[in-house]
Amino acid sequence: MSKNPASSGSPPKIALVGNPNVGKSSIFNQLTGLNQTVGNWPGKTVELAEGTLVFGGVTLKVVDMPGTYSLSSYSEEEVVTRDFLLGRAADVVINVVDATALERNLYLTLQLLEMGLPIIVAVNFIDAAYHKGISFDFKSLQESLGVAVIPVDASSGKGLTELMDASLRQLRSPEARRSPARPKFGKEMERLIAEVAKELTLYKPSLPDGYPIEWVSLKIIEGDPEVRKMVQLPVDVQARISEMISAVEAMHGEPANVIIASERYSLSHRIVEAAQKPKVESMNAASGWISDVLTHRVYGYVVLVAILGGIFYLIFRTGGFLSGVIDSAFASIIAYLASALSFLPSIAVNLLLNGVVFGVGAATSIALPYIATFYIVLSILEDTGYLPRAAFLLDSLMHKIGLHGKAFIPMLLGFGCSVPACMGCRIMETRRERLLLGALVVLVPCSARTIVILGVAGAYLGIEYALLIYLIDLLLVMAIGRVLFKVLPGESVGLIMEMPPLRMFKPATVIKRTWLKTKDFVFTALPLIVLGSVAVEAASSLGAMDAIVNSISPITVGVLGLPVAAGVALIFGLLRKELALIMLATYAGTTNFALIMSPAQMFVFSLVMVIYLPCIATLAALIKEYGWRNAVLIAAMDITLALAVGAAASQVLAVIGV
Amino acid sequence: MVQEALEVYCRLKKALKKVTMRDLIKAGIDSTKRERLINEGLLKEKGGVLELTKEGEGALLAHREDYLHGRLIHNDGSSLPEDALHHWTSCHHIDKATLNEFYERLRSMPYRIEDLVPLVEAPPGKAAEVVLIIGGRGVVNRLCEMGLTPETRITVSKRAPVGGPVMVSVRSTDVAIGRGIASKILVKIID
Numbered sequence: 001m002s003k004n005p006a007s008s009g010s011p012p013k014i015a016l017v018g019n020p021n022v023g024k025s026s027i028f029n030q031l032t033g034l035n036q037t038v039g040n041w042p043g044k045t046v047e048l049a050e051g052t053l054v055f056g057g058v059t060l061k062v063v064d065m066p067g068t069y070s071l072s073s074y075s076e077e078e079v080v081t082r083d084f085l086l087g088r089a090a091d092v093v094i095n096v097v098d099a100t101a102l103e104r105n106l107y108l109t110l111q112l113l114e115m116g117l118p119i120i121v122a123v124n125f126i127d128a129a130y131h132k133g134i135s136f137d138f139k140s141l142q143e144s145l146g147v148a149v150i151p152v153d154a155s156s157g158k159g160l161t162e163l164m165d166a167s168l169r170q171l172r173s174p175e176a177r178r179s180p181a182r183p184k185f186g187k188e189m190e191r192l193i194a195e196v197a198k199e200l201t202l203y204k205p206s207l208p209d210g211y212p213i214e215w216v217s218l219k220i221i222e223g224d225p226e227v228r229k230m231v232q233l234p235v236d237v238q239a240r241i242s243e244m245i246s247a248v249e250a251m252h253g254e255p256a257n258v259i260i261a262s263e264r265y266s267l268s269h270r271i272v273e274a275a276q277k278p279k280v281e282s283m284n285a286a287s288g289w290i291s292d293v294l295t296h297r298v299y300g301y302v303v304l305v306a307i308l309g310g311i312f313y314l315i316f317r318t319g320g321f322l323s324g325v326i327d328s329a330f331a332s333i334i335a336y337l338a339s340a341l342s343f344l345p346s347i348a349v350n351l352l353l354n355g356v357v358f359g360v361g362a363a364t365s366i367a368l369p370y371i372a373t374f375y376i377v378l379s380i381l382e383d384t385g386y387l388p389r390a391a392f393l394l395d396s397l398m399h400k401i402g403l404h405g406k407a408f409i410p411m412l413l414g415f416g417c418s419v420p421a422c423m424g425c426r427i428m429e430t431r432r433e434r435l436l437l438g439a440l441v442v443l444v445p446c447s448a449r450t451i452v453i454l455g456v457a458g459a460y461l462g463i464e465y466a467l468l469i470y471l472i473d474l475l476l477v478m479a480i481g482r483v484l485f486k487v488l489p490g491e492s493v494g495l496i497m498e499m500p501p502l503r504m505f506k507p508a509t510v511i512k513r514t515w516l517k518t519k520d521f522v523f524t525a526l527p528l529i530v531l532g533s534v535a536v537e538a539a540s541s542l543g544a545m546d547a548i549v550n551s552i553s554p555i556t557v558g559v560l561g562l563p564v565a566a567g568v569a570l571i572f573g574l575l576r577k578e579l580a581l582i583m584l585a586t587y588a589g590t591t592n593f594a595l596i597m598s599p600a601q602m603f604v605f606s607l608v609m610v611i612y613l614p615c616i617a618t619l620a621a622l623i624k625e626y627g628w629r630n631a632v633l634i635a636a637m638d639i640t641l642a643l644a645v646g647a648a649a650s651q652v653l654a655v656i657g658v
Numbered sequence: 659m660v661q662e663a664l665e666v667y668c669r670l671k672k673a674l675k676k677v678t679m680r681d682l683i684k685a686g687i688d689s690t691k692r693e694r695l696i697n698e699g700l701l702k703e704k705g706g707v708l709e710l711t712k713e714g715e716g717a718l719l720a721h722r723e724d725y726l727h728g729r730l731i732h733n734d735g736s737s738l739p740e741d742a743l744h745h746w747t748s749c750h751h752i753d754k755a756t757l758n759e760f761y762e763r764l765r766s767m768p769y770r771i772e773d774l775v776p777l778v779e780a781p782p783g784k785a786a787e788v789v790l791i792i793g794g795r796g797v798v799n800r801l802c803e804m805g806l807t808p809e810t811r812i813t814v815s816k817r818a819p820v821g822g823p824v825m826v827s828v829r830s831t832d833v834a835i836g837r838g839i840a841s842k843i844l845v846k847i848i849d
Contacts, residue, residue, distance in 0.1 A: 070799075070803040074799060107803065253767075254763060254808060261803065265807050265810070295825065388834070392818055392822070395837075396818065396820050404836050405836070429800075493796075496797075496833065496835055497834045
């Protein structure tokens, strides 16, 4: 059956499986420290987090599977997890469950047992459960499930040694790797599974190794599209099976998948009932009233506005300060290197300094101050469980653009940076909604674009004009959302979202996550920004800059009524939008934009810079998430929009005589 | 209304398994209604036990379908158009296969349809039982995964303002459900 891990060359793999919000990632972080990589599953837009740890002299690889509630094939995450586990790619499977919501969590556990996996169940948040007055007889739980059950508390690290001991035991003894007994369904369902399994054995479909026949039967009964496709039953067998299923459905008055779900839940209920010790009065009602305030119909929105306002203030205060420090540091490095390297031909020096070093500086001075600060705040909101509450409050607003409350989360990310916002769209359930949201989040003014708004419209025209541009942009997001919602085929999906309990965040986890995410951003964006800077530097060294700027002057001057020099900003905006201002200043030879643009032109300029094409790093993220075709379509839409809105604004301003 | 007498019969059937004429009398069904039930061939007496006939099943289903549509979905008492199948598929976007399952569930539902309310209208703080979910396979599946299987006890804990979602407690977790979906989950309030 499963391969002997000792014989294979690579380190044994431990997979962490569980519902979202069960502290899976926090266990992963405790186990692996900073030895982690975050990437994508091959060919999928599902996050893959891997790390290593050394325990008891053995090097182990830990894989943090995406959080799922179930192992049907309704989402990519579920398919990835299922295929990984059934292919026995993991030597040990740890199922992390939340002690405060055990009944719901065991629903997934039962499905893992149905797959015949010798899992280890880690019951997390035992301390939090205890404070709520819930405690368990773990021996009873272990007996009911037929696999090892280890109580842990990830935030304090309690129980993790025992968990790893159990994992090593399983790695070393073939006995412990034997498939556990499959949880039993009701009489009729068991008979149906046996009948379908019999049909399957007669027909002998070619099943991959490690796919238990009873599990395949169960999935066929559930109507799982992936398994049905894989098995490819002939029409007559299919018809016989359908008949058997219909008979049971008629008996229960429910479709088969609902009967199965109900029976799993009633088993889960019985297991929890048997293991739960008599409840003592809840000792901690504090998080109850906080949650009530956060989702209150009036105070909830007050808190929401305060939190969002606070975030923007914090990010632009600290971000602006740090960004200035880094920029001036790089400026002095460039100046120093320029004199040190003066023996080289000037074109090489220019390419190296204004291209490579400048590019690295540009990437750092946005990544560290803005992106890192943003991720710190976001991690705190995430870990405390505030985000779902905000999504709850904003659900009806998001419905106006054909999405539901969860869409608020990538939108919020979009104010920081469009790259993580694009990747954040994965939380939506269907591909249609991911695409719709992806097209919208790139229009949300990211921190770089906010700098343009503040640096031009805000500085020269006044803060009310900056806010007006923000407002126009957000109205545009709403309008485009409505249009795309109507145009894209498919139905809108409603909100079904768990509200995790409010929890205190751990600073160490927040910093660690921020570090990993920022690193991830730097790796995606840095090469592109450096390449772009080199290209632009090469163009200007070769004296091609004027030609390029002039060649787009029919657009800048003709359509938008801007000065020719504005073309520099439009081109540089592709690399990094707030840098565009510096380049414009260099090209025009002045930092006083009032000398080169009229107030009306400044307004139009800021507006166009905000709407038109996302930066090159965002484009790369769009291609990664939605493929070339959709990325190009989104980019084309943004350019068209920017030109249309810019032209319209310049006409309107001309008419009212500004 | 004779249909409501049929609903009473169903509720008794669920509680008692075997329903006799006596049970109907005790439940307050008057003699005209009882006679009509038998005369119109909706119920049949067999060895003292009342059974629902094919016609009775049809009448019950039609009544439930009409009530569901006019009272629970549109809430204006509008009656279901002649071609009900077509109306469900084209105006309510329920595909054929789901519709069959839906009729099956409607037929076997053990409560009076008049006792059901959509989840959005359930008063916060009250316990309720999930009875019927009107929706495609995907939605039903996702709700089941989150623990909202038929006959589950839930409590509405909060409603967001202006067409926002409702929050329910189910199996010691809180789940937010969008208004659109919540208006298609029919529950029975438990006093």
